[in-house]
Amino acid sequence: MEKYFIYTYGCQMNVHETEKLAGILEDRGYMQASTPTDADVIVFNTCCIRESAEQKIIGNIGSIKPLKKAKKDLIVAVCGCMAQQKDMVDTLRKKFPFINIVFGANNIEFFGEYLDAYKSQKKFLNKVEQDKDYIENISGVSCVRDNSLYAYVNIMYGCNNFCTYCIVPYVRGREKSRTPESIYAEVKTLIKLGYKVITLLGQNVNSYGLDGNTNGVNFAKLLDNIAKFDGDFELRFMTSHPKDLSDEVIDVLASNPKISKTLHLPVQAGSNKILKEMNRSYTREKYLDLISRIREKIPEITLSTDIIVGFPGESDADYLETVDLIETVRYHNAFIFMYSKRKGTIAEKMENQVPLSIKRERIHKLLDIQHHISEELFNKMVGSTIRVLVDEECENEYTAKAQCGKVAKIKKTEPLSVGEFYNIKITDYKKGNLIGTITND
Ligand code: SAH
Ligand code: SF4
Ligand code: F3S
DSSP: OOEEEEEEOSSHHHHHHHHHHHHHHHHTTOEEOSSGGGOSEEEEEEOOSSHHHHHHHHHHHHTTHHHHHHOTTOEEEEEEHHHHSTTHHHHHHHHOTTOOEEEETTOGGGHHHHHHHHHHHOOOEEEOOOOTTHHHHHHTSOOOOSOSSEEEEEOEEOOOOOOTTOOHHHHHOSOEEOOHHHHHHHHHHHHHTTOOEEEEEOTTGGGTTTTSOSTTOOHHHHHHHHHTSSSSOEEEEEOOOGGGOOHHHHHHHHHOTTBOSEEEOOOBOSOHHHHHHTTOSOOHHHHHHHHHHHHHHOTTOEEEEEEEEOOTTOOHHHHHHHHHHHHHHOOSEEEEEEOOOOTTSTGGGOSSOOOHHHHHHHHHHHHHHHHHHHHHHHHHTTTOEEEEEEEEEOSSEEEEEETTSOEEEEEOSSOOOTTOEEEEEEEEEETTEEEEEEOOO
């Protein structure tokens, strides 16, 4: 049997699309290889959100060269966001003449056909197009899921927001929503198959349906309808753009026990000047007001965010406003990045780019501040009772996940079932993990 190996980079969207690539390969009789050395087909499902991501991918593609020398029939394919960038096909070919197939983030559904065409013609093939019907086409593609408890479901593709630093709208194209019927059918199947945590995915889930493709169903309605499905499961979603997280969505979140009480709400920066330059369409005050409204209705909510330090023109005072915002909101978790110049974006051409040494200083300080806040918040959970999904049995303990994604360890005092939800009383917080015991409280 021929084997495949897929390298995956980037966000959950890419992780899920890799599951589709695997589905396409397995439909053609391939099986998964445990290492790239064993593979007959190697796919790089790429990301280009920051330069560091691209550099890592370039390094990894380069490392395949000896394998290709040793195995002449090895097929190497590169796909995803990085491949979708302007002029990237030529750049990749020049750098790595051994690549056989290149296709974009909007052409994943045709991978099987590209593979068949390459195998019969043995000629370099590239398809990097904005496929208008991508969402309908990809929905019908088989999927080999990476996990039997946690599942991603795409509800929309693309982004219309054009934050000035971001390349996603250029490589993923405009927003397009999947029909509610198709989403409901997939979620119902997953629940029947025993999946316990369903995460709805989109670059900005709050604008679901705004493209007029959903018969008037908006994100709040979609969420509410899915949360009312029968079965023992939890529902999550990401990412929410703060500019259009509506009160209706907050109410749905507050009133449905099946929706996890956790929200990823990227703020990016704490200074109004920088937020404006980033084209985020909200102010610091509006964002903080949103957080207050959420906490008023859902006091137990855990929040996480994304932050960029060193955006062009970010002064010390602007940076300190980000520090202040982080200390005001107190997120359980924050993903903090140094601004990275992306070709073709508006911020690329902005003057007063911040030197790397300052970006480094700012990220280190902020990571340290956030680390302390996270430690305090998780330590404060000691003594409380939370619901977790047990997802693995180890020798002396079970591991489980809290709604916010944090790992919880449960000592083996009684038999538990992997794939079941339990209430645990948190007794300790150690080395980044919650420690708990089963409780009937
Ligand atoms: N659609 C999501 C996030 C997509 S990208 C949203 O809008 O929230 C994930 C994160 O990468 C972003 O939230 C941002 O913090 C970061 N990011 C995007 N472009 C970047 C760049 N050019 N440099 C550094 N970080 C970037
Ligand atoms: Fe990028 Fe902004 Fe779109 Fe998120 S909302 S994908 S940060 S342009
Ligand atoms: Fe990267 Fe594309 Fe996701 S650029 S972050 S893989 S949408």
